[in-house]
Amino acid sequence: MTQERPVASPCVHVCALDDADVCLGCQRTADEITRWGRMDNDERRQVLQRCAERAREQGVLI
Template identity: 65%
Template sequence: MSTPERPVASPCVSICALDDDDICTGCQRTVEEITRWSRMTNEERRTVLGLCHERAKVSGLVWMIGAKPQL
């Protein structure tokens, strides 16, 4: 018998401020993603976490080691 999967944790870092595109500057989620988080499945949450990571890379918040700089 397998144990139930634990919920994927929220990426919230308690820096709650929206940028001009309505993206949270702390966790990189959209307002819609933030408000739906508690009702999302773990699969949906993982998808959102991937989107957050991509947004952080594009905004320069996450540096990719070994990545070539975009000119």
């Protein structure tokens, strides 16, 4: 059985946090960015889903 490859980071190298500590580039919170390397793939997918939701709420993603 082959091991699943790690889910890639959504980082786009636009690293700036807004007033709510959410990155303007990838939409992850500071905590999610810090913990990313220790997350399993399921947790990473959940974070990516939340990032997409944040992007839609901010009008960054339609």
